[in-house]
Amino acid sequence: MARPPRWQATLDASVEEACLAVRLYNDSAESRAFESFVVHMHLAWLYLLHAEFIRDGVDYRYWDKNYKRRLLKVDGEPKMWELERSMRERWPGEADPIRANLALFIRLRNRLEHRHAHADEALILNLAGHAHALLVNYEAELTEQFGENQSLALRLRLPIFVGTFTPQGEQALRRFRKTLPSDIRSFVTQYESGLDEATISDSRYEFRIRVVVELAPKDPDAIAMQFTRYSEMSDEERKTVEELGRRGQVITRDRKQPVSGLGRLMPKPAAAAVQAGIPFVFNLNHFTAAWKRQAVRPLKDAPDPHHTNSDFCEYDEPTKSYRYTKAYVKYLIKHCSTVEGFKETTGMLPRAKVAEAQNLVE
Template structure:
């Protein structure tokens, strides 16, 4: 049996933390359900991003600024990036809605102290959409980076909940939302005041969902909950949904069916993607030199062609060829972005791309 990838244990820990977070959130008997959700989702995100860094060969340890070759250590172990530093590496732009959502919960976790124990349920009501977005963003990142077979959908169940409330019950919930302590209410208001409207309106920042009870005959082939694609609706149905959307949104995410080689690249397009991401010429010769120096895959004619670095490359038995991962492309872009890194990775001298003069608005490549 092949050895599991280096990142697998970290990814498994991340998924376990996310599942625990959801269980706590959905447990009505848990006194500090929301706080538990925030803490464990914090760990889930931290481990997920660290798994990506391990896979992509990103050094996420802290180095002593006084000694270039000395690691900072805590209890004898290298100090690694906390979630905020990891988040900035993953999303360099602070306008990204997923980053804005995660940053909100990082700051909120730092404020959740024992004096706010009575505010747990009020926080859950006020930030339910943000919490849902945090989980949906995690699921999207998890499956995009590590494949649909890692999806939380394979581990979580649909919760049973009350679909409708009486008008009196709805008013009671509205009154209860106002019991959130003033300092926490101010914290959320001030945080969102610094965000662009396009970010706060994005479902990756706050997820809004409107559920409607359907009165329909029982269908033995139907599931208890279903989603309808916007593109499949009539004009009248779209108008009705848009009217509902003033108070909520229903979001459907397509799930890719199993496809051989999904997300993998052959050498030529992989080299082209690397070149597009760096300021130097990067062709298939450079690509070949890079995998040879890193020993990403065996050389041609090796009796064990399947012994690859599984994080970066896969051997396809039917075609007797190799396919490369997006992680390897990202790794090469990071490494080859400087002249020193280019030389170290390929063994060749970096050659800047030819530039086109832009002195005239009518200039173009001939």
């Protein structure tokens, strides 16, 4: 049986934190539901990004600026990137709506902890769309990076809630929204004033949805809540949705279907990707020499073909072939970018691309 990849424990911890965050958020008896949701989603995102870094071979430890080979430590353990630093690594662009949403909750957590206990319900009403987007973005990142089998949909249930309110109840909710502490209200207003309108309107920053009770006959294959793609609607249906959208939004998200070998590379494309990222010629011979020297996978006809370095390589049973991860490509690019690194990784002397091109011309 193949060993679990090194990132699996970190990813499992992330999913557990996300599930706990949702459970606390949906618990009407929880007095600090929103604060608990923010804290545990903070950890869920942190562990998720760290799992990606482990898989991709990204060093997310802090190093001492005065001593390049000395790690910064906290209580004897290496200091790791916090969520904000991890977020900047994953989404370098400040205008990215996912980053904007996540940054809002990072700053909000610092303000909420141990304060505003009486305003928890008001926070839920005012920031429900932002909180929903935080969770939807997490689900998208989780499944796109690690596959559909990791989806929270396999672990969470659809919560039961009051779908309609009397006019008096709706007015009471609107009045209750105004009880949000002024400093928190000002904080959100000031934060959004620095964002582009396109970012604020993006569902990945604030998720808004209008729910309409279905009056059609029940479909035996349908689930309780379904989403309809805008592209699949008739012109008349689109017109109706757009009219509803003036007071709210109907959002759908395409999901990738399970695909065998998703995100994996065969040897030739992997070698080409490495060559594109380094100043030297890198072909299949170099690629083969590299995986042999590092014992990334067993040799041909080995008794246990599954015994691979799971961070870098996977054995495909139906085709009896090996597929390589993007993390391994990044690893090779990093270690083969210098003459010494190339020699150590492949056991061969590097040949510059410029020299290769000159030989072709001659």
